[in-house]
Amino acid sequence: MAYNQQHQHQVSHQVAKTATAVTIGGSLMVLSGLTLAATVVGLVAATPLLVIFSPVLVPAAIVLFLITAGFLASGGFGATAVAVFYWMYKYAAGEHPVGAEQLDCVREKIAGAAAQLKGRAEQYSWKN
Structure with missing residues (x-):
């Protein structure tokens, strides 16, 4: 039922x-x-x-x-x-x-690339 x-x-x-x-x-x-x-x-x-x-x-x-x-x-x-x-x-x-770490990382990469470029330029430059 x-x-x-x-x-x-x-x-x-x-x-x-x-x-x-x-x-x-x-x-x-x-x-x-x-x-x-x-x-x-x-x-x-x-x-x-x-x-x-x-x-x-x-x-x-x-x-x-x-x-x-x-x-x-x-x-x-x-x-x-x-x-x-x-x-x-x-x-x-x-x-x-927000994003500060990314900015710091990019800044370090640019500084590293600039230092590398400076080192290469010094290797190929003529010394007087």
Whole structure:
């Protein structure tokens, strides 16, 4: 008898999940259809206005885009500069910011290559 009740509980749970999924899915389908219809109606209503005002709107949109892009680029470059200066301050103060070990390694490699090059130049130079 317990098995039958457990089976009925699982079936009713599955039916409830399915009914909920169908209800939510159907509601979302109706909303997407209404959104599509409203978009089409809005586009049909706005198209004549866009055509009439396009000689003004297109250049205005281009100018607005360029101004926005300029401000965003300027802010990004400024934030990057502040971050770089902060990193350099920490490095110069003796703290070890992220990447300091890599910078030290590269500096040692360059110093070693310069010393090697100096040694070779001294070997091939003419001594007076």
